[in-house]
Amino acid sequence: MNNIMIGRFVPGNSxxxxxxxxxxxxxxxxxxxxxxxxxxWQTYAWTAAFVVALVKLTDQPFKLYWDGLKPIFWxxxxxxxxxLLFTPGTPILFSxxxxxxxxxxxxxxxxxxxxxxLIILMSTILTLTTPPTSIANALESLLSxxxxxxxxxxxxALMLAIALRFVPLLMDEMQxxxxxxxxxxxxxxxxxxxKRAKAIIPLLIPLFIGALQRALDLANAMEVRGFxxxxxxxxxxxxxxxxxxxVAFTALIGxxxxxxxxxxxxHG
Amino acid sequence: xxxxxxxxxxxxxxxxxxxxxxxxxMLFPQVPIIPGASFLKLDFSIVxxxxxxxxxxxxAAMWTVVLRTLLKLILANEGVNTYLGLPxxxxxxxxxxxxxxxxxxxxxxxNIGRSLLAILLATIGMTGSAxxxxxxxxxxxxxxxxxxxxxxxxxxxRYFIAMVLPFNLIQGIVWGGVSLIVLSIVKPLQxxxxx
Numbered sequence: 001m002n003n004i005m006i007g008r009f010v011p012g013n014s015x016x017x018x019x020x021x022x023x024x025x026x027x028x029x030x031x032x033x034x035x036x037x038x039x040x041w042q043t044y045a046w047t048a049a050f051v052v053a054l055v056k057l058t059d060q061p062f063k064l065y066w067d068g069l070k071p072i073f074w075x076x077x078x079x080x081x082x083x084l085l086f087t088p089g090t091p092i093l094f095s096x097x098x099x100x101x102x103x104x105x106x107x108x109x110x111x112x113x114x115x116x117x118l119i120i121l122m123s124t125i126l127t128l129t130t131p132p133t134s135i136a137n138a139l140e141s142l143l144s145x146x147x148x149x150x151x152x153x154x155x156x157a158l159m160l161a162i163a164l165r166f167v168p169l170l171m172d173e174m175q176x177x178x179x180x181x182x183x184x185x186x187x188x189x190x191x192x193x194x195k196r197a198k199a200i201i202p203l204l205i206p207l208f209i210g211a212l213q214r215a216l217d218l219a220n221a222m223e224v225r226g227f228x229x230x231x232x233x234x235x236x237x238x239x240x241x242x243x244x245x246x247v248a249f250t251a252l253i254g255x256x257x258x259x260x261x262x263x264x265x266x267h268g
Numbered sequence: 269x270x271x272x273x274x275x276x277x278x279x280x281x282x283x284x285x286x287x288x289x290x291x292x293x294m295l296f297p298q299v300p301i302i303p304g305a306s307f308l309k310l311d312f313s314i315v316x317x318x319x320x321x322x323x324x325x326x327x328a329a330m331w332t333v334v335l336r337t338l339l340k341l342i343l344a345n346e347g348v349n350t351y352l353g354l355p356x357x358x359x360x361x362x363x364x365x366x367x368x369x370x371x372x373x374x375x376x377x378x379n380i381g382r383s384l385l386a387i388l389l390a391t392i393g394m395t396g397s398a399x400x401x402x403x404x405x406x407x408x409x410x411x412x413x414x415x416x417x418x419x420x421x422x423x424x425x426r427y428f429i430a431m432v433l434p435f436n437l438i439q440g441i442v443w444g445g446v447s448l449i450v451l452s453i454v455k456p457l458q459x460x461x462x463x
Contacts, residue, residue, distance in 0.1 A: 197445065
C-alpha cells in the first residue's frame with residue numbers, strides 16, 4: 001500500500017526538476033488533453049516521443065517509471081483483452097470460441113495500452129520531480145483567479161499541504177493497525193462486502209481517534225505560533241517563472257502545433 | 269454540529285487530516301462486488317467525509333471530498349481511468365453525503381427509523397446520480413477516450429441492470445451502515461471539539 005506514493009518524489013537537479021511546479025502542472029494538463037485527441041499511429045508516435053524525451057530529461061532510472069505503471073498493470077491488461085475480443089471489423093485473424101480477433105481489434109488494443117501508459121508516464125514525471133508541497137503551492141497560484149468569486153484558495157492550499165504531509169504518517173498508522181488486527185486473525189482481503197465492512201470498523205475507530213487528537217494538537221501548535229488566517233500566510237518558497245520555464249512553454253506550444261498538423265494533414 | 273468553541277484552525281486541520289484518511293481508504297481496502305466488473309470496487313473513503321459532516325458541518329464534508337479528490341489526482345493517478353471514473357465517484361459521494369446529513373442532521377441511537385430512512389434515501393439518490401453520470405458522462409467518455417464501448421461490449425441495459433444498479437445499492441447500504449456504526453462509537457469524541 002505504501003509504495004504507491006511514499007518516496008514518489010525523488011530529489012534531483014535535472015532540467016525537469018528545476019522547472020517551476022506550475023509549468024509542470026500546465027504541461028501535464030495540456031498534454032493529457034491533447035493525448036485524448038490522438039487517433040492514429042502517427043499522433044501516438046508523436047505524443048510518445050514527447051514523453052520519452054521528458055523522461056530522459058528527468059535523469060531518473062526507468063525502474064521508477066515502471067513502479068508507477070505496476071499498480072495498474074492488471075487494469076491495462078483487462079482493457080487490452082476486452083479490445084482484442086470485442087472489437088468488430090475485418091479482416092478476422094482467428095476465432096476464440098464466440099469471440100473474433102480482428103485487425104482493428106489489435107490496433108485498438110495497442111492504442112488503448114499506449115494511451116494508458118503515456119498518460120501515467122506523464123503524471124509520474126510530475127510527481128517524481130516535484131515535492132508534494134510545491135504541487136500544493138502551484139495549485140494555489142494557478143487557482144488564485146477563483147479568489148475573485150469567493151473560493152477560499154489559500155485555505156484550500158493550506159489544507160492540501162497539511163493533508164499531503166499527513167498521508168505517509170496516516171498510511172503507516174493504517175498499516176500498523178491492520179497488522180495488529182491481522183495478528184488477531186482478522187482478514188481484510190477475503191469475504192463478501194458485509195464481512196469486509198465488519199473487518200474495516202476496528203481499523204477505522206483508532207484512525208479517527210488518532211486523527212482528532214492530531215488535528216487538535218496541530219491546531220494548537222499553529223495558533224501558539226501566531227497562525228490566524230491562511231489568507232495572510234507568508235511563504236518560505238516564492239514561485240517565479242524563469243527562463244527555463246519559457247523554454248518549456250515554447251516546447252509545449254511546438255508539441256501541440258505539430259500534433260494537430262500531424263492529425264489534420266498527415267492522416268485527415 | 270459546528271460550535272463557536274471549535275476554532276477555524278481546528279476545523280482546517282481536522283478537514284485536512286480526515287481528507288488524508290479518506291484518500292488512504294480510496295486505495296485500501298477495495299472490495300469488488302459485481303463479478304465481471306472489476307472496475308466497480310467498493311471503498312470506504314466516504315466514512316471520513318460523513319464524519320467531517322457530523323463533527324463540523326456540511327461544508328467541511330464537501331471540502332473533504334475536494335481534498336481527497338486532489339490527493340488522488342496528485343498521488344495515485346491512474347491516468348485515463350482516474351480522469352473518467354473520478355467525476356462519477358465524486359458526484360455519487362457528494363449526493364450520498366448531502367442526503368445523509370440533510371435527512372439525519374444528528375446521530376442518535378434513539379432514532380433508528382430516521383437513520384434507516386437516511387441510508388435508504390441516500391442510497392436511492394446516489395444510485396440515481398450514478399445512473400445519470402454513467403449514462404451521460406462515463407459511458408460516452410470511455411467509448412471516446414478509452415476505446416471501451418460499453419454499449420457494444422456489454423450492452424447498455426445489461427450494464428445498468430446487472431452492474432451499476434446492484435453495485436450502487438449494495439455500496440449505499442454498506443456505506444450507510446459502516447458510517448452509522450463508526451459515528452455512534454466515536455460520538456463521545458465530539459465533546460473534545462466543543463470543550
